[in-house]
Amino acid sequence: MTNIEIHHAPEVLPKDWVERAKKLSTTLISDGMDTPVEMNHLIKPCNIDSVLVGAAVTIDVENGDNLAVHHAIYNSQPGHVLVVDANGYEQRAIIGELMVAAASALQLSGFVIDGLIRDYHTLSKASLPVFSRGAISGGPTKNGPGVLNQPITCGGLDVKPGDFVMGDADGVIVLSRDKVEEALAKAEEKAAYEDNRLEQIAAGNIRPKWLK
Numbered sequence: 001m002t003n004i005e006i007h008h009a010p011e012v013l014p015k016d017w018v019e020r021a022k023k024l025s026t027t028l029i030s031d032g033m034d035t036p037v038e039m040n041h042l043i044k045p046c047n048i049d050s051v052l053v054g055a056a057v058t059i060d061v062e063n064g065d066n067l068a069v070h071h072a073i074y075n076s077q078p079g080h081v082l083v084v085d086a087n088g089y090e091q092r093a094i095i096g097e098l099m100v101a102a103a104s105a106l107q108l109s110g111f112v113i114d115g116l117i118r119d120y121h122t123l124s125k126a127s128l129p130v131f132s133r134g135a136i137s138g139g140p141t142k143n144g145p146g147v148l149n150q151p152i153t154c155g156g157l158d159v160k161p162g163d164f165v166m167g168d169a170d171g172v173i174v175l176s177r178d179k180v181e182e183a184l185a186k187a188e189e190k191a192a193y194e195d196n197r198l199e200q201i202a203a204g205n206i207r208p209k210w211l212k
Ligand SMILES: O=C([O-])CC(=O)C(=O)O
Pocket: 066, 094, 095, 096, 097, 098, 099, 100, 118, 119, 139, 140
């Protein structure tokens, strides 16, 4: 018997959302939102080129313990992002190279850890997106307890199983699914505006119109 409480994994995101989001950025989506959608700014990608989009599998762990994260890897599927409320604990890493290799082999979408990772040199070049508060050599315990797929707090945001998660060089944002369609449409409009501004700047029309 395990002491990890396991609830059903959420549905993955519609392909259309993932494809559209990958052409945008966290900043463009953030610009269209009325309430904060950004996790704490210290949660950043190990590999600055990472772009992560997927549905949250939520994981609650004890300080420095990753037994629930091991369970989550084998209870998830392609399109899932493993989002770990690790309490910002700073004395042990929650995941390392081996877990990231396993998640990659299973084609999961990535990790967001409100805590630390290890094997930073490898993860800084890995193709699987990994977001965390930083790295430490000290490894996790594997004792539990823990909970999969119940609401958590991560990086200062409430995160529900199945929420839309996006991460890039500017950090991680989280949206509930009922907000995604409008958020993507607004971000697409903002992207068109910004493309136009860049063309104008390159053509020598440098000052924005709204600056009197
Ligand atoms: O073994 C663990 O649980 C964490 C770790 O070091 C790895 O994933 O390489």
